[in-house]
Structure formats: C-alpha cells, structure tokens
Amino acid sequence: MALVIENLTRRFGATEVLRGIDLAVADRELVALLGPSGSGKTTLLKIIAGLDWPNAGSLTVADEDWLARRPQTRETGFVFQHYALFPHMRVRDNIAFGLTVQPRPRRPDAAAITARVNELLQFLQIETLADRYPAELSGGQRQRVALGRALATSPRILLLDEPFGALDAQVRRDLRRWLRHVHEASGTTTIFVTHDQEEAFELADRVVVMGAGRIEQIGRPDEIYDHPASPFVARFLGHTVELPVTLQAGRVQARGLDATALPRRALPDGPARLFLRASDITPVPAEDGRYRITDLASTGALLRVRLTESAGVEMDAEVPRRTATALAVGQAVHLRVQAGCVFVDPRSATAPPARPTVPADAPLSELKESLP
Numbered sequence: 001m002a003l004v005i006e007n008l009t010r011r012f013g014a015t016e017v018l019r020g021i022d023l024a025v026a027d028r029e030l031v032a033l034l035g036p037s038g039s040g041k042t043t044l045l046k047i048i049a050g051l052d053w054p055n056a057g058s059l060t061v062a063d064e065d066w067l068a069r070r071p072q073t074r075e076t077g078f079v080f081q082h083y084a085l086f087p088h089m090r091v092r093d094n095i096a097f098g099l100t101v102q103p104r105p106r107r108p109d110a111a112a113i114t115a116r117v118n119e120l121l122q123f124l125q126i127e128t129l130a131d132r133y134p135a136e137l138s139g140g141q142r143q144r145v146a147l148g149r150a151l152a153t154s155p156r157i158l159l160l161d162e163p164f165g166a167l168d169a170q171v172r173r174d175l176r177r178w179l180r181h182v183h184e185a186s187g188t189t190t191i192f193v194t195h196d197q198e199e200a201f202e203l204a205d206r207v208v209v210m211g212a213g214r215i216e217q218i219g220r221p222d223e224i225y226d227h228p229a230s231p232f233v234a235r236f237l238g239h240t241v242e243l244p245v246t247l248q249a250g251r252v253q254a255r256g257l258d259a260t261a262l263p264r265r266a267l268p269d270g271p272a273r274l275f276l277r278a279s280d281i282t283p284v285p286a287e288d289g290r291y292r293i294t295d296l297a298s299t300g301a302l303l304r305v306r307l308t309e310s311a312g313v314e315m316d317a318e319v320p321r322r323t324a325t326a327l328a329v330g331q332a333v334h335l336r337v338q339a340g341c342v343f344v345d346p347r348s349a350t351a352p353p354a355r356p357t358v359p360a361d362a363p364l365s366e367l368k369e370s371l372p
C-alpha cells in the first residue's frame, strides 16, 4: 500500500471534524474523496499534505510514519480549486518553481530543470502556453499549469482539492478525461476531493464517500452506485424517493408497488425503507392504481412524471419519453421498480434483535434458514 491511514481523528475545539478515518490507498491508484460540504474531505487532504495535524491516529506512506515528516519533505504535490499561480512568472517558470526552491543538495541544475519543464509541458499538452503569464490563460489552462507545477518534483502522492470546481461544466468534463489520461501515463498515486458525484465516478478507481467526518463507504464506482451501504450514501447518490415498505421472506412489499424485479434481501421481516432513483420507477396504468399522475413534463429525452399517492406523498418518476406515450395526467397507476436499495427502518431498531443475515446473493435454502 502506498498510503495507510488508521483511526485518524481531528477536532477543532469541541467539533470532531474527522472521527476515526481508516483508509488504504494502493500505489498508482486514483481515489476520489466524495462527500457534501463540511464532511471533512479537505481536512483529510491537508493532514496528508502536512498542512494540518490530527489529534490521534496514524498515517504511513510505504510503511514510513508520514506524520513525523515535515510538510516540505512529504513529497506531495497539491492543486487547489483556486491555485494561485505566480502572476509575474511565465508558465514555464511557474512549473519550474518547485524545483528551483529545493534545498541545494537535491536541487537539479538549470539544464535539468529546463529539461523537466519541457517534458511536462509536452506531457500535459500545454507547450504553446509556455511563455504566457497566468493572466493570459483560461481557467482550465491555469489548472493544467497548476498540475504541471505540482508534478514537477515527481511527488509520490498527488493531492487535488476540487481542482476543477470553479470551471464550467464542459471544461470540467474535458479536464476530467485529460486528468485520467495524465494519471494513467504518470502513475502517480492520486487523491482527489470533489463533491461532484459524476466527477468522482468518471475519474476514480475507487470512491470514498464521506459524511460528517466518517467514511460511509469505500468501493469501485459501480459498486457504490448499485449498492449504497447506508441511507446516507443512497440519498447522497440521488435516491431521492423513499418509501415505507415491508420485508417478508426477503421480498419488498408495499401497496401499489410491484417490486418483484428486485433481488431478495437477506434482511429480517418487518418495516423497511426502499430508496429509489426517479429513473428506477415505471408508472403502469391500472384502474385501482394507488398513485395518480398529477403532472407530466418533457426534458427532451425523458418524461418527468409527477406522482401523488392517496395519502399525499409525492414523487417523480423519469421514463424515456418515446416509450411513455400512454401516460396522461389524472391517470391512476401502480409503480413497477427495476432497481432500488432497502434498509431496515431505523424506527424498528428497538424491535427484537435482527436475525442473522446471509449474503444478498445466497441460495434460497440459505436464505430460508435465516428466516423464521
């Protein structure tokens, strides 16, 4: 492992901003820290860089105690959202900066610095910008230069804090692809902070979802997308519809809901909550349908269907517009769900202890054994 964090905590006064973080990042891996504002992402990044210190816990890089190293010797490259390039220096001098200020024994000679800068300019596809000043660059170009500056000293770990946060959507998408390519070619172990789910999923080998100073889930993007580990992760990843349901023999049941497409869950019988994305719901016209269509709005490719339940609960479904010609305002429907995640209702936590669970993909015989 390139970097191992164990039980790291950080308090500011009485506020615990990091509450026991455990994280291992492999060599050459690109890991995204994803979470809402205030979840502790930047604090964690700063601790790795040596710009902040934990109250407890350990941080090692290649088995070496990294907290014992001074920030200047941590061999990290850092890019912030608003990374201030030196305005009076040309691009090539900005990139060279980290090398020129190295202590004399480690500092390369002038020719080696020029060669390294030229190599980076070419590698990052910014040769044509070499003699410009920062004021003559676009935001996206500035962040490419900032990355060049961070990479100049060949850091062991690259730390990026919302580096594309201030840029518009198209530039962000272009830079994401570029960064993925740069990462694959350079192989630098990289930790990337973002609160943008799409950015994290498109870029990262693994995503670390943070909430209120804790790691809620670590996994490959698809794993996290398909199997959120907690209601927090489900909500954060856009499961905006929450329905009270009943679990029986691993099946999700609720009036007006056809959930037979969902796999059986190895969860105890009783109340639970079903978390759905709008795109997981298909309204199916039915005379005795429990939901009524109260609005239809086209977003181009999709039709957004506003649904109201008899008890007043409202939700949106999204269906491909071309397949939804039979839907009309006022129609009664029931809901067919294609995907979703289920968590035992926390309000039932005071109920008798849950029976042992078995893996969700366990054979039926095993599942039955776990049920009464």
Ligand SMILES: Nc1ncnc2c1ncn2[C@@H]1O[C@H](COP(=O)(O)OP(=O)(O)OP(=O)(O)O)[C@@H](O)[C@H]1O
Pocket (backbone or CB within 6 Å): 012, 017, 035, 036, 037, 038, 039, 040, 041, 042, 043, 044, 195
């Ligand atoms: N120096 C400090 N003194 C006091 N509180 C701080 C300090 N630095 C950070 N905090 C608090 O710690 C919490 C976590 O902040 P942090 O910047 O790590 O979160 P974040 O997940 O990176 O958020 P964002 O996405 O908004 O940057 C916040 O509530 C913040 O107010």
